[in-house]
Amino acid sequence: MSSSLALLGGEPVRREPFPPFPIIEEEEFDAVLEVLRSRQLSTFHSSFLGGRKVRQFEDEFARATGAGYGVAxxxxxxxxxxxxxxIGLEPGDEVIxxxxxxxxxxxxxxMAGGVPVFADVRDTDFNIDPAEVxxxxxxxxxxxxxxxxxxxxxxxxxxxxxxxxHSLxxxxxxxxxxxxxxxxxxxxxMGxxxxxxxxxxxxxMTGEGGMVLTDDLDLAERCRAVRNHGEVLAWGERRDYRSALLGWNYRMTEIEAALGICQLARLGGFNQARIENAAYLTRQLDQARGLALPSPRSEDVHVFHIYAFRFLESEVGISRAGFLRALEAEGIPASGGYPRPLYENPVFERAGGRHLPCPVSERLCAAEAVWLAQVRPPAGIAEMDDIVSAILKVLDQREVLREWELRSDSDAQDD
Ligand SMILES: Cc1ncc(COP(=O)(O)O)c(C=O)c1O
Known part of the structure; x- marks a missing residue:
């Protein structure tokens, strides 16, 4: 019999916070200082193709992924x-x-003047369902x-x-x-x-930052122009403030690119740690009734940005909300994830997007999804063990938790 739930005054499984994230090593400090000392923090003004670090990061990221062009x-x-x-989206064009x-x-x-059309996801992998598309x-x-x-x-x-x-x-x-x-x-x-x-x-990570990849030179050049007010200036050209198409200022700084170069070199290790942590969680939780755990195919590589699983309330016998509260009290941060399908957000209701029936997304948001972000390094097996112990402890005490939930419900009704 496990000890009593921290939610009800028992000893929590974990008292200390999870190790800090993101991982920043001496290399990042050195790389950022190097940029500062160079006094070249952007240098887009001299080519519009980006500074030295930006172009290096684009090349290395595109090469590491296997794409022709990178636009940071x-x-x-x-x-x-x-x-x-x-791609020249026109007003009223639909994007699924x-x-x-x-x-x-x-x-x-x-933002691009189009209409989002929402198609449901699959509950096996949380990704868009081609049949719905x-x-x-x-x-x-x-x-x-x-x-x-x-x-x-x-x-x-x-x-x-x-x-x-369908030429999409x-x-x-x-x-x-x-x-x-x-x-x-x-x-x-692939796209x-x-x-x-x-x-x-x-x-x-680079603090904030992003990248476009493509094999199509024309699309890469259009992305570069959009990044820079619609202007593109190659090396040695004189600037004439000519905007060929509508653009914004989406330029990456040299400091961000320097961080990106360091982090890219360690991405394989970061992902491997996530994969091992996730595999450990799945092995240890496999027997727990009512948890539909992630099960990537052996041919694929899932890099576990989040360890997400489905919590089947009727099989477990307690609510997801109660489970999350009890886990939190045990010192394990966990969340129910996105609280509603995007089309229920006022911005999309107002903008006139449409959606097909999306029962899976609604179910995930309302009752089923559980997200564990702590699968990330530097957390390792010791931290995963705490997560497993806390989950098994809460599930083991489901009867006590259910009674507590029922009591809290009836107290709330008496108020
Ligand atoms: C699936 C997905 N798309 C787009 C974004 C937007 O990225 P950013 O926050 O860098 O703008 C995020 C995350 O933040 C995301 O998780």
Whole structure:
């Protein structure tokens, strides 16, 4: 019999916070100081193709992923907007996106003048369901944005086939999945364009930052122009302030690029630590009733930006909310994730996007999804052991927790 729940006054499994993230080593300090000493913090004004570090980072990131061209920018959101502007989205053009993702996947469509159309995800891997995408296609559809959510590759083969049949552009949102693989192919190399985020919680980070990858030189050049007010100036050309197309200022700084170069060199190790932590969690929790744990195919590489699983309330016998509260009290941060499908956010309701019925996303948001962000290094097996102990302790005490939940409910009704 495990000891009593911390929520009810017992001893918590873990008292100390999880180790700090992101991982920043001496190399990053040196690289940033080198940029500061050079006094070249941007230098876009002299070429518009970016400073020395920016161009090095673009080349190294594109090469490491296996794409032809990299265009660095200042966020994953900017990267998404750049790709949609680069394909020449027209007002009213529809872009199919999942409703179970971060806001930017869909808000970038609005930013580019398009209409987001939401198609449901699969509950096996939380990624957009090609069968739902097919139902969402109309004569206004121009593109689809699969998100490789939590680090798991989306069903690209089925999506590429649909895109081919309907002449759609495919933009992969790889914000949560750098170096993830589908059948030996890296995410970010399968669609027409791909976007990445290096915001500070991501698998590799530059504080804020982003990147577009593509094999298409014309699209890469259009992205570079959109990044820079629609102007592109090659080395040695005189600036004449000529904007060929509508652009923004989405330029990356040299400091961010210097951080990116260091982090890219260690991305393989960062991802490997996540994969090992995740595999350990899955092994230890495998027997727990009512938890649908992630089960990546052996041919793929899931890079576990988040360890997400489904919590089946009817099988476990307690609510997800009660489970999360009890875990939190045990010293384990966990969350229910996105609280609502994106189309329920006022911005998308107002902008007139449409959505197909999305029962899976609604169920994930309302009751099923559990996210553990602490799968990331420097946390290791000792921290995973605490997560496992806390989950098993709470599940073991489900009867006590259920009674406590019932009592709290009836107290609330008496108020
Ligand atoms: C799936 C997804 N797309 C896009 C973004 C936007 O990236 P950024 O925060 O760098 O703008 C994020 C994350 O923040 C994300 O998780």
């Amino acid at each position: 920018c200042n966020s994953g959101t900017a990267a998404l907007h750049m790709t949609l502007a680069a 996106v999942p409703p179970y993702t971060f806001t930017a996947t869909a808000s970038a469509v609005l 097919e139902k969402a296609i109309t004569e206004r559809t121009r593109a689809v944005i699969p998100v490789h959510l939590f680090g798991a590759p989306a069903a690209m083969d089925e999506l590429l086939e649909l895109a081919g049949a 552009r495919v933009i992969e949102d790889c914000a949560q999945a750098p170096a993830a693989e589908l059948d030996g192919r890296k995410v970010g190399t 027409d364009l791909a976007t990445f985020s290096f915001q500070e919680t991501k698998n590799m």
